[in-house]
Amino acid sequence: MIELEGLTKRFGSTTAVDDLSFQVRPGVVTGFLGPNGAGKSTTMRMMLDLDNPTSGTVRIDGKHYRELEEPLKYIGALLDAKAMHGGRSAYNNLLCLAQSNRIPASRVAEALDVVGLTAVARKKTKSFSLGMGQRLGIASALLGDPEILMFDEPVNGLDPEGIHWIRNLMKTLASQGRTIFVSSHLMSEMALTAEHLIVIGQGRLLADTSMADFIHENSRSYVRLRSPQQERLRDVLHESGFTAVESGNGTLEIDGATTEAIGELAASHQLVLHELSAQRASLEEAFMQMTAGAVEYHAHSTGEAAPPPATPPGPQWGQSYQSSKGA
C-alpha cells in the first residue's frame, strides 16, 4: 500500500502538488490521471524519494522510502525509460541494480525473459529503440519482485503487441495481490487496464474512485435511435414524456431512457427502428468533463479524429513472470 498525506511540492512560485492525500491499495490496478502539468510525475518522484516534498508525507507499506532496506524489493518503478547506462548491456544494467539491492543475479535473466529482451540481453542499451528501452525499464522495476509497482506512461513507445502485453502484465501483477499504480495519457488504454482511478488537476485531488463510478458520475448516458418514420416516432416519444433531440444523420438521442422502454414503445405503435442503442460516454469524455477547468495548456480545435479503440485483452503474458517466480 502507498499512502500520501498532505503531500505538497512547490517549485518557486509554482505549486506542482497541492496537499494531496490518498491511498493506493493492493490487488487492483490504480490509474493516475491528470492533464499535462497536473503534477503526476512530481508526485511519483516524491513517492520514490527522488524529490523532497515541501510538506506532507509518503509511506510505502507504512515506512518512508528512506527507511526501506534494499528498496527494490519493496517498490519497483518505471519513471524514465532513458535512465539506463547506454554504454552497458541490458544484462549489465540490470546486474548493477540487482547487486546494489542484494538481489540474486539469477533474477536478471528472469526479468529480461519476462519483458522479451533475452535475445538482446548482451547489446548495449544505447542502440535500443524507445519500445525496447521501455521494456528494459519494466524489467528493472520487476527485478526485486516487489509488492508495489509504479509505472509512469509505461506504454510510451510500445507497439500494439507491447501495449497489449503491458496491460495484461499489470492485471496479472495486481491479481497476485500487488499494488499497481500507473499513469497514462491513453484513456482508451487506461479504461481497459485500471479498476480504480486517482485524478488530479493543478496538483489537487479531483477524484479517488472506481473506474465505473468515475465514468458514471462524469458522463452522460443516453439512448440513440434511428427510424425511417422519424416524425411519427418523435410525436409518440413526446406524448410519452420523452424528449428526443436530433443529433444529425437522422439519429435521435434521448437522455434518461432505457433501450427496453423505447423499444417497447416503438413496437406498441408499430414503428420501424433501424437503430436502438444505449450510449455511455467513454473515460476520455468523463476525464475531459472533470478536468476542463484544470487544464494548463489548451490547444485550438483542429477537428482531429477520435483515437482508435485499443485492442481487446488477450493471452496472459504476465503468466510467464508468475511461473518463473515460483521456479
Ligand SMILES: Nc1ncnc2c1ncn2[C@@H]1O[C@H](COP(=O)(O)OP(=O)(O)OP(=O)(O)O)[C@@H](O)[C@H]1O
Ligand atoms: N524541476 C522542476 N522545476 C520547476 N518546475 C517544475 C519542475 N518539475 C515540474 N515542474 C512544474 O510542476 C508542474 C507539474 O509538473 P509534472 O511534470 O509533475 O506534471 P505531469 O502531470 O507529470 O505532466 P505531464 O503529463 O505533462 O508529464 C508543472 O507546472 C511543471 O512545469
